[in-house]
Amino acid sequence: MKERRKLLEVNDLQTTFFTDSGEIPAVDHVDFYVREGEVLGIVGESGCGKSVTSLSIMQLIPSPPGKITGGEILFEGQDLLKKTEKEMREIRGNDVAMIFQEPMTSLNPLFTIGNQMSEAISLHQKKWSKKQIKERAIEMLKLVGLPRSEEIMKEYPHQLSGGMRQRVMIAMALVCDPKVLIADEPTTALDVTIQAQILKLMRELNERMNTAILLITHDLGVVAETCERVVVMYAGQVIEEAATEVIFKNPCHPYTRGLIQSVPDMRNKKDRLYSIQGNVPKPGSIEKGCRFAARCESAFSRCWTETPELYRNSDNHQTRCFLYDEREGVISANEQTIAKS
């Protein structure tokens, strides 16, 4: 495959929430990138920092208490963190657009769909006439597969179903042909049959318009069906990164492995589900050692005293686990993998 340009690059991002009970590092030195036309998945459980990461890219972190305290977010080589609010507004929607989990709350209940679509367009296409704007809005609604789009323009959000609202959100996000679409749990609030429709739509848009998608989700099934590459997050850190096929075939980090095994499989019934013991630690509660050590079955002495880095176990596969540190010896890591399975 031809090497594609990195479109969005997040380097060493740190986002901290300053609360009365202390500083909470929600995103802690996170690195990843999205290439042109790629679908990248960020997967993790609640509290792992995946949503804060996406909001940081858009600089929509509520401040105070939140603040991006370090790192850089490069979009086409330019650091978004150095932009002024006015410049950022140009980038949001035009270059990077975002859709959210809850389509009910992201649409204004007091305005018609047409109104809200037109607003989004006119903000970015200031020279367009009303007629042009309306035509574009209808065109976009048709593109996302909404039937009777002309009538929908006159309707209010409450008149639409959850799936239709999410389609409207996608249409709105795509009006200016963004290069990257950030989708934060876009199908979590939807039923499976509707979820299948929306995921299909997103895959089609990705292929047809070559929009890169950063898909944030907790659902490993959604990742397997939609993404090319996956970043797994745990307690504010990236703990594993690889192509989707590699992650599911050969998950390396004990957390990723546990996560994949704890999903009930529809195809064959297991007598008992594998479960990771314990709970996700509170962000900032672990100062020393690996953040997963307390729940990890393969933890050894070094996990409690040193903090692991991301180790490269093959060209496109990184894992934040001492088992894959060359100093520990890759062979011993493999042995442990085999012994465990």
Added chain:
Amino acid sequence: MNKPLLRVEGLKKYFPIRKGLIGKTVGHVKAIDDVSFHVNEGETLGIVGESGCGKSTTGRTIMQLLEPTEGVVEFQGKDLTKLSANEIRAVRRDMQMVFQDPYASLNPRHTIGKILEEPLIVHGGGNAKERREKVVEFLKIVGLSEYHAKRYPHQFSGGQRQRIGIARALMTNPKLIIADEPVSALDVSIQAQVLNLMQDLQKEFNLTYIFIAHDLGVVRHISDRVAVMYLGKIVEITESEELYANPLHPYTQALLSAVPVPDPNYKKEQIIIEGDMPSPANPPSGCAFHTRCPFKMDVCTKVIPVLAEEKIGHSVACHLYTSESNDDIERKKQLEGSV
């Protein structure tokens, strides 16, 4: 083992739609419409469906938390719909409920000890000392510790709260537990813990579960038999192995194919059904699924299909399996070919 513990016959629950100043009833939302099934002792019946299909209402109506409009709910030989409020309270000792939201179903002002003791007070479970001992015993059974009894709900994580919800349901030694989406608010790793706990408890106390959920993977994992609901009706009910291997109803097929499988190499034929579920206030004529069904026939728009046994222990409500004109047989072949 195969004795029905609960039998539901022709259960209906209509909610009136009121309009205007005097609240005149202008129509009904048929949340559940003529639902019949049974649950055997010691088994788990899964009820699965999308939001608005009436699965939660079914659970609540069985518990008599909602008064059924029509129908029979027979539990241990007694028709619950005919009992007085006092008699129902006595029956609830044997049937308990676990709710979806572990955040909202525990009183934030009560300690865990008090929350767990409450069912024993209501149902007369011994003196204060015995009750406290039982609270500690059950805390340990669900994997918590004695000192947790003095804490308040906000001090627990979601998974722990759901454990408390389960412990509360177990306090009166019930026979039947109706669990309404007990794991849908939890993360996968915690979900696995709670599902394992529920399976262990079932063995230990010989419990019967009605497990209501929208996640087909979870339902398959825990259920012996599964009922699929669509718009207030059961469209298919059978053994869980059979349902997942050989779904008959087009809705079940679409539902199963829509679930994302966590395996990128798994190629499946995806049936994506268009459109949304119609409103239960104004259901389509005939088969409720005909507006989205890829195998729609003329008869589907006119006649409501009845749930009938197609194979032994496998019932489906679909005209594809009842009317047998040549045309239909052709379609049926097509359908079987696509599975």
